[in-house]
Amino acid sequence: MDARRYLQHNHRDELKADSRANKRNKTPRKPLTRREQEERKQALLLWSRRVITALKLLFAGVVLGGLMWSLPKFWAWLDRPIAHVGIGGTFHYLRQEEVQSKLEPFLHSRFFVLDLHRMQRTLESDAWISNVRVRKFWPDRLEVSLEEEVPVARWLSSELLNADGKILTPRPGMIFDDLPVLGGPKGREREIMQQYMTLSLQFRPLSLKVEAVNLTPTGSWSFRVGGVNVQLGGDELIERMQRFSRLYYSKLKSSWEEVKSVDLRYQDGIAVAWLDDNRTTGRLAND
Incomplete structure (x- = not known):
């Protein structure tokens, strides 16, 4: 018993001695310089940045993967069929x-x-x-x-024209008997439509409606207005229409329903034919 205590006491003494020896042999820790502290701080900052970058890349990868998975469904929701x-x-x-x-x-x-x-x-x-x-x-x-499109006139026997002279083919069941009839060489539809428009404007103050306009292959114009056929010719069209307007107001207006036809192709007047066969056709001189 005494021997065991002695050994334990001796062992504790040895441990204390070793501890005192280690303390004596241990050199004191040298404090870090400012430069070393700065370098350590920069290293720590660099490490933290790398960690943050890695986390960002990881998050971006997760988001991108989610988008790749959901994009087809999202696009199908955006690009819908017409309903x-x-x-x-x-x-x-x-x-x-x-x-x-x-x-x-x-x-x-x-x-x-x-x-x-x-x-x-x-x-x-x-x-x-x-x-x-x-x-x-x-x-x-x-x-x-x-x-x-709005049809303005009938063209020849079976077609129609709009205001620009464009040919329109009537659909089944369409009736346009109230439209004026225009005729002339193929390819001159626009010109004939323009002439119809011009005549309509000139006759509007006279309260007369243009019912037909025709252009012959030789370039001579004729038209029907208020039930009367009028030969206009191919030259000096404006001057002849002005002459007609003056004579209509002065001599033809009161008896227009009795007129059969009018010929404006004279230099110094107008030839008038009457519905009454007993009434002689004659020329009315310019006023």
């Missing part, structure tokens, strides 16, 4: 069903790939459509507004 079509305009000669059938091939396309320019060209290819405006509104609506 609503509005067609506006005043329909006298066209039917909405006809316009709808022309639009039908395009409506299989989704919103962002819908070709509005091609759609507009397709509609404008119809001779009875003068102007078209096509717009789309997200998410799924298409708006079409159009203007019809």
Whole structure:
């Protein structure tokens, strides 16, 4: 028992001695210089930046992966099929069903790939459509507004003309008996329409309606106004019309319903034929 205590006591003494020896042999820690402190601070800052950059890249990768996964579904939600079509305009000669059938091939396309320019060209290819405006509104609506051509006159035996001289082919069931009749060589429709417009303006103050205008291949004009056939000729058209207006007011207006035809192709007057066979055809001199 005494021997065990002795050994333990001896072991504790050795440990204390070793501890005192270590303290004596241990050199004191030298404090860091300012430069070393700055370098250590910069190293710590660089490390923290790298960690933050790595975290940002990791976050960006997660976000990008999420977008790559959800983009097709999101795009399908944005690029929707056309579900609503509005067609506006005043329909006298066209039917909405006809316009709808022309639009039908395009409506299989989704919103962002819908070709509005091609759609507009397709509609404008119809001779009875003068102007078209096509717009789309997200998410799924298409708006079409159009203007019809307006026939102004009949052309030859079976066709029509608009105000610009464009030929229009009547649709089945269309009747235009109240329109004036224009005639002349093919290719001169615009010129003949312009002449009709000019004559209509000149006769408007006289309360007379132009019912027909014709141009012969030789360039001679004739027209029918107020039921009377008038030969105008091919030269000095404005001067001859002015002469007609003066003579109409002075001598023809009161008996216009009795006039059969008028010939303006004279230099010094107008030749008038009457419906009454007993009334002699004669020339009325200029006033």
